[in-house]
Amino acid sequence: MTGSSHNNSLSLGRVDWSMVAIYAALVLTGLLNIYAAVYDPEHSSIFDMDQSYGKQLMWIGISAFLAISVLLIDDKYYHVFAYPLYWLSILFLLGVFVFGKEVNGARAWYEFGSVRVQPTEFVKVTASLALARCMSSYAFNIHSLKSLLNVGLILGIPVAVIILQNDTGSALVYVSFFFMLYREGFNRWLYITVFLLLLLFVLSFLVEPVPLLVILVLICVIGEGLTNGRWKTKIIYLAGVALGALGGYFGTLALGRPMSADVAVIAAVAVSLIFVVTYAYRQRLRNVWFFVLLFFGSLAFTQTIDYVFDNVLQVHQQKRILDLLGLESDLKGWGYNVNQSKIAIGSGGFTGKGFLEGTQTKYNFVPEQSTDFIFCTVGEEWGFVGSTVVVVLFGMLILKLIAMGERQQEAFGRIYCYCAAGIFLFHVAINIGMTIGLMPVIGIPLPFFSYGGSSLIAFTLLLFIAIKLDTSKKDHITRI
Amino acid sequence: MNGRVGILRFVVIALVAVVLGRLFYIQVIDRRYKVFADNNVLRxxxxxxxxxxxxxxxxxxxxxxxxxxDLITIPIDVKAFDTTQMCEILGVSRELFVREYRKAVQxxxxxxxxxxxxxxxxxKIKLDERHFPGFYTxxxxxxxxxxxxxxxxxxxxxxxxxxxxxxxxxxxxxxxxxxxxxxxxxxxxxxxxxxxxxxxxxxxxxxxxxxxxxxxxxxxxxxxxxxxTIDAKLQLLAEELLTGKVGSVVMIEPSTGEILVMASSPTYDPDELVGRERGNNYMKLLRNPRRPLYNRAVMSSYPPGSTFKLVNALIGLQEGTLTAQTTYGCAMGYHVGNFKVGCHSHVSPLDLTGAIQTSCNAYFCNVYRNSLDNRKYGGVKSGFDVWRDYVVSLGFGRKLDSDFIGELNGNVPTRDYYDRVYRGSWNSLTTVSLAIGQGEMGATPLQMANFIATIANRGYYYIPHVVKAIQGRDSIEARFYEKHHAKIESQYFEIVADAMYRAVNVSGTGGGARIDGWDVCGKTGTAQNPHGRDHSVFAAFAPYRNPQVAISVYIENGGFGATIAVPIARLLLEQYLTGAVADPALVEHYKNLPIAYPRYDRQFTQQ
Structure with a gap:
């Protein structure tokens, strides 16, 4: 270890106060919106401890205390205790199987009196620390399979446990670590492939097979062009395929037994492949083979989607996907939440209906409104203006975390900050995205907004550890 | 590595931009959500x-x-209750109750x-007493x-x-x-x-x-x-007198056009079409072959029969082809070659008054043919057009524009119609059945009553109507205050009215309608029809001077006008003019005098 972090006392000047201000703004706006979401004129005091906003206020107090504590602890301890904390949290997570309570079909909570604690929220923090520790060691090499196996273990253990607890939504959050892994140099082709697969998946639902074929041809040709240049041959090739298809179509039409336009296109593409293969062979361009494989791979993938969709996915998952793509809807059944949520947000208009004036919010048309669907209250009562402020604050928070990571001297701090940035990005994008029908419904909280002590405390810890790590770098920087 | 940081920053900014774009779309551009939210919350x-x-x-x-x-239910508030008791109170079967309740739940x-x-x-009282949770009235x-x-x-x-x-x-x-x-x-x-x-x-x-x-x-x-404008007592009497018969009675106050009675038989108890049994009763009435739901007073087009002779008399007088003194002979009918319109036995020859009194067919065949064959118009077809004009001016062949929806036109045939049927070759003899109100001629009982009111007024009528006043308004629609003049001068109506007076009070077919001191004037009719026995018709007004009421009685298959239509009209006139019927036994008698209607009831047995 470099042993670079040795400021034992907190120097306030080094804390990134703008980040703390963003945090405070988000937490207080969140409290206001929880108050509106569960508002009841009979219990209108915000300090009423029987109401969720009263409890949330208590959680905010605890979070503030913990935040200050985090800033006061010497940052080297985060490095030192990364693994013990990780294992402790895994133990805590496993304990749920024995002592936990089942809520909404997921066995993921501890219950102490009226207080519920969800250990999964904390595992995100400890897993980030553990990853930072692991990946910042000298022996670590992002391209070595052995190193990646360690990363896989650190992430795989909590994911497996959480899935066993039937809390798929929380398990999906671990996808967000790929954000950090990309920054650390993980194979970019993995990302490109996943991106393409997602794109193909969506297109296979929205586009007819033959136009999809055309799109695939175009993607492969352009991709090949980007790597090899020689655009003239690409244009000749495309023109040849188009002419072939037209010729096939009109030629057979003239002969009196016309083939369909679809068949003409497929035939033209099939014939053209002969030319592609000869071209690759003669020019000795090996990466052309890659694109030919990509073409066939994509083709095979689109064909298996239907099979997977029909035979592997469960009915409720199929419906969520169809709903998201706007292909099918059942506003009284499984589409109810998202529809009511869109109505709440959409009816807010430009400036919103005003604090405590949202009819969708007040009269409980949106289920789970103080937790997963809290953004509806923002959208309805504060309108486009208010929503924009919240979204931009989150955007700034994430960009600032990236900036913090970049100005770290050590890999440990940088990796941690990127982990935090990825987790925030995933939560914000999925949560807000689902309330406006952009993302599938996954039951994960909106950081600092959704009601719940566990998530508020965990996100506070996640953020303030980053802030704390950020204070240490200035000891011996020579910043340019 | 810097390239990768740039891409990650770009991903963050792109996601923020997409979310903001989507928010802008659903919050600012797409206004539907505002409506949906209102639909959710506003009741x-x-x-x-x-x-x-x-x-x-x-x-x-x-x-x-x-x-x-109405019994209302909110299923979510319903607690276990005694279904048997509920069904007993409602008087419905358990199955029906369960079916209706399921509908509500759905x-x-x-x-x-x-x-x-x-x-x-x-x-309602019983239901409220028991208080079934989740149900209220x-x-x-x-x-x-x-x-x-x-x-x-x-x-x-x-x-x-x-x-x-x-x-x-x-x-x-x-x-x-x-x-x-x-x-x-x-x-x-x-x-x-x-x-x-x-x-x-x-x-x-x-x-x-x-x-x-x-x-x-x-x-x-x-x-x-x-x-x-209806007189409830009179209406009730009319409906009673029509019991067991199929037909209609219309009474009009000539000086205003107000309809005093409009009865159509068979009728039904209007209370039957209210409440829970409405559906069943309605279907029963709909299936009844005598068609009780059909208001014959305005929706039946009948041959007017002999009452229509008065129309021909008026036209002849106006055109000058007939005078009060014109006489024609009658040898048990009207004969031209092999063609014959039969008549009953009476003194011959007769003048106009005599012909109306005895309802001589031959006389009016002559009157009708003279009107059409009038040289003045240079041909029978033009003559027919003139004749038709007069008939229409008397309120036939068109809706009277009363305040009834579904009023029929009746039928006065047109020149085109005959041209079509006879391929252009027809004359006054071909259409001579119009002389005695037969053949293609059709009129509703309302049109007949209105025509009698026109005679009573000596030449004009007010559109018949049933509404006298609407709460909070000074007047009803303006069209009910307008006089509609026939194209015939008042003096000729006087001649016809006089003959009608004689037909009732001196000697003639309407003798049975006489009421001492009230100078009833009337004309009987016996309308031949393809459905069996003749229809019995009587049209009258009273008194002769300053008439107070006009009436038309039409009894399907009632036989001679005098046998049934006349006494019914007489009782109604008596009730209206004197305020009571002197001999209630007569009412009972005619009430219990049913007429057989094989043509309706045969259909019934077939069904």
């Missing part, structure tokens, strides 16, 4: 106004409102739905008919159908609307104006308060009361 509770009540000309109730109660578990309509008060008004008269005349009220709702956005599913008679014609006055209460509800449908402090709420304003 429009309709306040139903009581429908206007209907009185007769003397202020007696014809149609009254009665309390009715509609919504949280919102109220009506499961049984128009329950009587006793049921709601007050609404329905129609009741204290006099039980004028079913077809007053019409009935039903639920608005899809076409009503499509045509007039005032109506919503489940609203009531007048579907026939006065209820339909004066629907806009009778219905009143619905009120609305806008309330905000939560996701459970529980009311949370009024919207905008009630500024969007309106009160219901009750329907307007309507006073009819």
């Amino acid at each position: 429009y509770e309709v306040l139903f106004p009581p429908r206007g009540e209907v009185y007769d000309r003397n202020g007696e109730f014809l149609v009254q409102n009665r309390e009715a109660n 509609f919504s578990r949280r919102r109220p739905s009506v499961i049984f309509k128009q329950l009587p008060k006793e049921m 709601q007050y609404r008004t329905i129609r009741s008919y204290p006099r039980k008269v004028g079913g077809n005349l007053l019409g009935d009220v039903g639920e608005a159908n899809e076409r009503n709702i499509e045509r007039d956005s005032y109506y919503k599913s489940g609203d009531y609307i007048g579907t026939s008679g006065v209820e339909q014609a004066y629907e806009k006055d009778l219905r009143g104006v619905k009120g609305v209460k806008v309330q905000m509800v939560d996701v459970l449908g529980i009311v949370k308060g009024s919207y905008g402090d009630g500024v969007y709420d309106t009160l219901a304003s009750p329907g307007l009361g309507i006073t009819c």
Whole structure:
């Protein structure tokens, strides 16, 4: 270890106060919106401890205390205790199987009196620390399979446990670590492939097979062009395929037994492949083979989607996907939440209906409104203006975390900050995205907004550890 | 590595941009969500106004409102209850109750739905006493008919159908609307104006308060009361006298055009078409082969028979082809070559008055042919056009524009019609049955009564109508105050009126209608028809000077005019003119004098 972090006392000047201000703004706006979401004129005091906003206020107090504590602890301890904390949290997570309570079909909570604690929220923090520790060691090499196996273990253990607890939504959050892994140099082709697969998946639902074929041809040709240049041959090739298809179509039409336009296109593409293969062979361009494989791979993938969709996915998952793509809807059944949520947000208009004036919010048309669907209250009562402020604050928070990571001297701090940035990005994008029908419904909280002590405390810890790590770098920087 | 940081920053910014773009779209550009939110939260509770009540000309109730109660259920509030007891109170089978309740559950578990309509008060009291949780009764008004008269005349009220709702956005599913008679014609006055209460509800449908402090709420304003021109007592008598017969009676006050009686037989008890049995009873009436739902007074086009001879007399007199002194012989009928219109035995030759008194067919064949063959018009077809014009001016062959919906035109054949039927070759002899009101001629009982009122007025009529006054208005529609003059001078009506007087009071076919001191003037008719026995017709007015009433009685298959139509008319005139019937036994006699209708009842047995 470099042993670079040795400021034992907190120097306030080094804390990134703008980040703390963003945090405070988000937490207080969140409290206001929880108050509106569960508002009841009979219990209108915000300090009423029987109401969720009263409890949330208590959680905010605890979070503030913990935040200050985090800033006061010497940052080297985060490095030192990364693994013990990780294992402790895994133990805590496993304990749920024995002592936990089942809520909404997921066995993921501890219950102490009226207080519920969800250990999964904390595992995100400890897993980030553990990853930072692991990946910042000298022996670590992002391209070595052995190193990646360690990363896989650190992430795989909590994911497996959480899935066993039937809390798929929380398990999906671990996808967000790929954000950090990309920054650390993980194979970019993995990302490109996943991106393409997602794109193909969506297109296979929205586009007819033959136009999809055309799109695939175009993607492969352009991709090949980007790597090899020689655009003239690409244009000749495309023109040849188009002419072939037209010729096939009109030629057979003239002969009196016309083939369909679809068949003409497929035939033209099939014939053209002969030319592609000869071209690759003669020019000795090996990466052309890659694109030919990509073409066939994509083709095979689109064909298996239907099979997977029909035979592997469960009915409720199929419906969520169809709903998201706007292909099918059942506003009284499984589409109810998202529809009511869109109505709440959409009816807010430009400036919103005003604090405590949202009819969708007040009269409980949106289920789970103080937790997963809290953004509806923002959208309805504060309108486009208010929503924009919240979204931009989150955007700034994430960009600032990236900036913090970049100005770290050590890999440990940088990796941690990127982990935090990825987790925030995933939560914000999925949560807000689902309330406006952009993302599938996954039951994960909106950081600092959704009601719940566990998530508020965990996100506070996640953020303030980053802030704390950020204070240490200035000891011996020579910043340019 | 820097390239990778840039891409990650780009991913963050792109996601923020996409979210903001989507927010801008659903919050600012797409306005539908505002409407959806209002639909979610606003509940429009309709306040139903009581429908206007209907009185007769003397202020007696014809149609009254009665309390009715709908049984409403909110399934989510229902607790286990004694179904047997509930069904007993409602008087329905368990299966029916369960079926209706399931329908309500299917509609919504949280919102109220009506499961049984128009329950009587006793049921409501019992239901309220037992207090079944999740069930309650709601007050609404329905129609009741204290006099039980004028079913077809007053019409009935039903639920608005899809076409009503499509045509007039005032109506919503489940609203009531007048579907026939006065209820339909004066629907806009009778219905009143619905009120609305806008309330905000939560996701459970529980009311949370009024919207905008009630500024969007309106009160219901009750329907307007309507006073009819009908005389309830007289109407009742007319309906009684028509018992067991098929036909119609119309009485008009000539000086105003007000309809005193409009009876159509068979009729029905209008109360049967109200309440829970409405559907069943309606189907029963609809299946009855004598067609009780059919208002014969305005919807039947009958051959007018001999009463139509008066029309030909008036035209002849006006045209100068006939004078009061003209005489024609009659040898048991009118003969031209092999052609013959038969007549009964009477003194011959006769002048006009005598011919009207005895209702001589031959005489009016001559009168009719002379009108058409008038050289002045240079041909029988032009002559026919002139003749037809006169007939139409007397109110035949067209709607009278009364306040009845569904009034028929009747039929006065046209020149085109004969050209078509006879391929252009026809003359006054071909169409001679028009002389005696037979053949293609068709008139509604209302048109006949209106024609008699025109004679009573000596040349003009007011459009017959059933509504005398609408609550809160000074007058009814202007068209009911206009005189409509026939194209015939008053002096000729005098001649005809005089002959009608003689037909009743001196000697003639209408002798049975005589009422001492009231100078009844009338003309009988016996209309041949392809459906069996002749129709019995009588048309009259009284008194001779300053007439107070005109009447037309039409009894299908009643035989000679004198046998049944005349006595019925006489009793009604007596009741109206003297205020009572001197010999109630006569009423009983004619009431219990049924006529056989094989043509209706045969269909019945076939069914």
